[in-house]
Amino acid sequence: MSDFDDPFEGAVSLSQRAMAARPAPYLDGLNEAQRAAVEALDGPVLMLAGAGTGKTRALTARIAHLIHTGKARPNEILAVTFTNKAAREMKDRIGRLLGDSVEGMPWLGTFHSVCVKLLRRHAELISRDVGGRADDLVETGHTATLRPNFTILDTDDQIRLMKQLIVAANMDEKRWPARTLAGLIDGWKNRALTPEKVPSSEAGAFNHRGTELYAAYQDRLITLNAVDFGDLLLHMVTIFQSRPDVLEQYQRWFRYILVDEYQDTNIAQYLWLRLLAQGHRNICCVGDDDQSIYGWRGAEVGNILRFEKDFPGAKVVRLEQNYRSTEHILAAASRLISANAGRLGKTLWTEAKGGQKVRLIGHWDGEEEARWIGEEIEALRHGAHGLPPMRLDDQAILVRASHQMRAFEDRFLSIGLPYRVIGGPRFYERLEIRDAMAYFRLAVSPDDDLAFERVVNTPKRGLGEKAQQAIQRVAREAGVGLVLGARGAVQQGVISGKAAGHLRGLVEGIGRWHAAVLEGEDHIRLAETILEESGYTEMWLNDKTPEAPGRLENLKELVKALEQFENLQGFLEHVALIMDNDSGEGEDKVSIMTLHGAKGLEFPVVLLPGWEDGLFPSQRALDEGGQKSLEEERRLAYVGITRAERLCTISFAGNRRVYGQWQSQMPSRFIDELPARHVDVLTAPGLYGGGMRSSGIEERATQADVYNSPGWKRMQSRGPATPARKPVVVDAEPVPFQIGDRVFHVKFGYGEVMEVDGDTLVIEFDKAGPKHVKAGFLKPADHADDVPF
DNA sequence: CTACAACCAGTTTTT
């Protein structure tokens, strides 16, 4: 039934063994170090693979070699990665190496996906004494176990659950936010600590209730037959530790273990691996201590630094030849990372001499930066800076924090530059959002048959397959759309009874909504009307499944998103573009992603915006965490630069909007750490005014040059780009407004006073409609531009 | 009980 009971499941044709005698094509073209890493099959191996040194290639070749030599069948190899993307890529490449005969590597996947598989088999081994509560009428204090069909909670569910527990514990949810508790518990799980194992030194956590709430949370999860992400590993470690017989079974089964991105493993993952590898010690870990960027999530660089101690006699192989970047890019990255202490140390080298230096440019503000990058990308498309024409697919913008993305999206949308956001929110892919969008589409164009098909029976209207086929038949015969077909089907009596009534209601609704669109009714109100009249909102309200509240929340958000648009059509068009981004693989587009999301990827052209103190390195890293987190930020910078093959451009802005307020900041301290010999400082119009030397600057003089440039001084003296605009709060009494006055409100904009009632006024706002507002939040319209200083 | 205006707190990074 399973991979275990039948060792040949998901395995390999026997011809695979016969292949062993034949030459191994996957070894061709490997360099000496790579080959050594591939051929050292038995015993512990640590592959220290610098950026761009062909790590994945060596790893996949190693797997191919294991199979090819008959050391293990594909289903006896455990290979773990951190991301699904990495797992997918490895599967693809192994498939290419070995041909289609190798169907599956069932145990190649992320830590989490492998653990789900294992845990489903052994769920019952996880149990807790669920304490009886005062309101527990059934029974107090019984043992509950996890069952194999457990559900995996997402972050939202976790927070909701913890919120309930915090409230139940009579704690002020304001002072002790569920998010904080979630972080705390996650940290414990990353360290493989069950509630009972949390050291007493941490008993003070979360107002001295941390461990207690953690225990309550775990109880609740078992009762709900649910686990969170952290549990997947924690539970497996618990099982392996408490049941040697189970552990032994897997130690025997997984004859060879491979681990990608070992520098990012946390303690739980480390224990899990060590337990499994204990017997045969056939474990190969691949990583780069300079690319450890998940410390905030519990990753322990110590794991990789300690490998030789954990596995005495381990063979250590260093991959140091870089095949990705040109020498200037590599030199800049190497110099930057050399500022970190406690590294294993590698000397990356490349045969690709020459090429463009890393470019550095400052801008007035974030918008100008986005504008400049847009122009740069367009220029590179047609060939610039000594490079041949670059496709958009060849270019990527890597940001520190996802909120930086918006500036680029706005800009690219307005100039029509195709882009794709990788790792962005999947909001528009959600079921409920898609349903709601289908209703909106019908309102705009009732002949949208796909939309009609999607929602004709959602919510349930008794229109099953039969009825839908009838509608389609009538429509086809009459040569009309499905909506008209539906009307015809009802009129002809093809559909009758209750279903007919519901269908008529839907068709009439669509007609009504469409008329409203044509009449230009307020689209936000209309959208809400549609969701309500269609019964869609009600459907989720009546839904008792745990995800229903979340879905309703999403629908709320969708309606809110409408506010940014003039009408429904504009909105739908916009979303169609977004959808294109998500689904439109294969189309030529610029990639926008976070630095974290970029790990493992490479691009000919890389743009690194936002190199400012407070943004990158982030304010948090600067405030807390000291040297350790600053070093992690530096590694992030290192990852960013080493993504570039041929052209790497770093930029910063003097001013940026933060929380809607303008702030100015200094260029990143990392800029100071770049070797001037390998950097070209570009001049931006409007900032440096051509006052900067563009080359030949002294070593380590980069940032000083920036500060001393005439442009920077001018920028400082000009102050923030736009002064903060705050409402002038007028004293409440006497109310200085009369009926008919034009007024301005921070939130709702301009409007006219319709009524005065004490200090409460009724204002007919131009954009937002009629509102009741306190006088203190209003000021005369002709003073709207007043600045409070 | 709902709706909505006022208030307030938050932004890294993700399986």
Next chain:
DNA sequence: CTGGTTGTAG
């Protein structure tokens, strides 16, 4: 600026 929560009016 955004989103979520709170307090109050209806």
